[in-house]
Amino acid sequence: MAMTAATAEPASADRPARKMPDRTFWLLAPGVIWMVLFLVVPILMMVYVSFWTQTTFAITPTLTIKSWVMFFSSDTYLSALWTTIRIWLIVLAATLIVGYPAALFVGLFVRNKTVQTVLLVLCVIPFWTSFLIRVLAWRPMLGKEGAINLILQGVGLINKPIEVLLFSELSVIIGMTQIYCVFMVGPIAFMMGRIDQSVIEAAQDLGAGFWRIFRTIILPLSMPGVVVGAIFVSVMVLGEFATSAALSGRKVNLLGNIIVTQVGSLKWAFAAVAGVILTILMGIVVAALLRVVDLRKEL
Amino acid sequence: MQASGTKLALGIYTTLFLVFLYGPMVVLAILSFQTGPEGGPQFPIIEWSTYWYKHLFGMTPPTRIAPLPIEEALVRSLVLAVMTMIVSTVLGVTSAQAFRKKFAGSGFAFYLIVLGMMVPGVLVGLGMALIANALGIDRHWWGTTFVLHVVYTYPFAFLVMLAILNRFDQNVEEASWSLGVSPMKTFRKVTFPLIFPGVLSAMLFAFTLSYDEFSRTLFASGRDLTLPLAIYGTFSVEVHPNVFAFGVLTTLFSFALLGTYAALMMLSIRRARRVAIQEEA
Numbered sequence: 001m002a003m004t005a006a007t008a009e010p011a012s013a014d015r016p017a018r019k020m021p022d023r024t025f026w027l028l029a030p031g032v033i034w035m036v037l038f039l040v041v042p043i044l045m046m047v048y049v050s051f052w053t054q055t056t057f058a059i060t061p062t063l064t065i066k067s068w069v070m071f072f073s074s075d076t077y078l079s080a081l082w083t084t085i086r087i088w089l090i091v092l093a094a095t096l097i098v099g100y101p102a103a104l105f106v107g108l109f110v111r112n113k114t115v116q117t118v119l120l121v122l123c124v125i126p127f128w129t130s131f132l133i134r135v136l137a138w139r140p141m142l143g144k145e146g147a148i149n150l151i152l153q154g155v156g157l158i159n160k161p162i163e164v165l166l167f168s169e170l171s172v173i174i175g176m177t178q179i180y181c182v183f184m185v186g187p188i189a190f191m192m193g194r195i196d197q198s199v200i201e202a203a204q205d206l207g208a209g210f211w212r213i214f215r216t217i218i219l220p221l222s223m224p225g226v227v228v229g230a231i232f233v234s235v236m237v238l239g240e241f242a243t244s245a246a247l248s249g250r251k252v253n254l255l256g257n258i259i260v261t262q263v264g265s266l267k268w269a270f271a272a273v274a275g276v277i278l279t280i281l282m283g284i285v286v287a288a289l290l291r292v293v294d295l296r297k298e299l
Numbered sequence: 300m301q302a303s304g305t306k307l308a309l310g311i312y313t314t315l316f317l318v319f320l321y322g323p324m325v326v327l328a329i330l331s332f333q334t335g336p337e338g339g340p341q342f343p344i345i346e347w348s349t350y351w352y353k354h355l356f357g358m359t360p361p362t363r364i365a366p367l368p369i370e371e372a373l374v375r376s377l378v379l380a381v382m383t384m385i386v387s388t389v390l391g392v393t394s395a396q397a398f399r400k401k402f403a404g405s406g407f408a409f410y411l412i413v414l415g416m417m418v419p420g421v422l423v424g425l426g427m428a429l430i431a432n433a434l435g436i437d438r439h440w441w442g443t444t445f446v447l448h449v450v451y452t453y454p455f456a457f458l459v460m461l462a463i464l465n466r467f468d469q470n471v472e473e474a475s476w477s478l479g480v481s482p483m484k485t486f487r488k489v490t491f492p493l494i495f496p497g498v499l500s501a502m503l504f505a506f507t508l509s510y511d512e513f514s515r516t517l518f519a520s521g522r523d524l525t526l527p528l529a530i531y532g533t534f535s536v537e538v539h540p541n542v543f544a545f546g547v548l549t550t551l552f553s554f555a556l557l558g559t560y561a562a563l564m565m566l567s568i569r570r571a572r573r574v575a576i577q578e579e580a
Contacts (some may be wrong), residue, residue, distance in 0.1 A: 042422075102312065102313045132531060133324075245534060
């Protein structure tokens, strides 16, 4: 019960004008307590453990910054940090470039409501299927004897298979782009659908060409969608490790992969340091994206 | 928009986009019908067969290719998904109910809940593993993993319910109360039918997301594998078409869930429409 009181504290902070009614409190308490115990506490624990002392197979709660020094003086960890940032930027750009035209078509050009709904549903269905299977599905596509190489050879575009397609950084980027572009398409198409068609028609009547309309009306009005999509994609790509493990043949090591290996070898403190750095990175990215567009004003 | 040239170009692009989205899955499905046990996970298809599907169910003579350890994993994944679904739907409905009245600190509570779907699995998973390690608790799929699955799916349920309740006319409920109907009965007869589509959506989100959830599970579960962990185990070794066959089946299962959901939604919308017509008459 002490826990209940503690978590309710910030909620009833600006009393007495609108004190939380009893009913609201009891409805809200279970969910808030759950999130504090199993979301906030684990993250705080991660920060705490990153300052613990790591010995070969155990950690002791004696505070030290050794693990942090170790992280920033190790080439492996630093290069994982750069790889993470590089892959994130490339995938973010790729999902935007690949997804935006599709969202433009679905959200703005399709006038028939039924067709629009069907297309939107087709775009989001992969979200409800197994993530790992979608990653795995790229193996027979990209391999030396994979579908893409076979098709390209069949058409006569290339004479010998492109080997760099699988087990390289490129395969990780292709895989992630396909998996995460739906998170870009959804929010952008949603914002497109809210654009008032009569504004565009008015611009057309006044003689504006497509590019002019796109630059001055469509692009600015779809920006909140782009920002929401970018937040989703960024957070997920930065926290990735499975796609790089499955498609890069251990050549691409992201911060996520470092965490998995460190946990595997019981180096808890190092894993925690990598986790905290990842959290900080995400915080910076999300804060920066929210700077671009004031979501609360736009939505 | 009426620029027909642009529209055609974008239409073709969107078609290609859908091919990009679904192509790998189609190729995977085709290759799952490769002959076995000598056929590999690539083209050409030597001979069409359902060998790998039989292999999955242990109906083939044993070979050097070990069967996927899916039997118990499937049961665990389903039980976990049902547990997660029940708890996160209940939490989602109750917290969304709380948000129907303005209260101090609602912004804080809102962001705290939504944070659960934003924080990547690798971070909460690691945090939970650290806590379990420090406290000396054993990690299990029904314990540490389960609570993390709820952390992930409860925000979805919450947001869906919030969207439904925002459009919900409170006068209907108040009318019921003022007519002397008990709060329990009002909830059953008035509130619940109105929020049913939301509850259904919340359940769909929670079940499917938990069933496919991987990164949280990897860190927070002990020795017993769930389905995604069993699949992940095959990544490090040579991939055989049996994993493809499993991929096809689990995707079909997801589609069946989506189909059931769509059918139930359609029924509920039709019933709502019928009631509306009766009221008008």
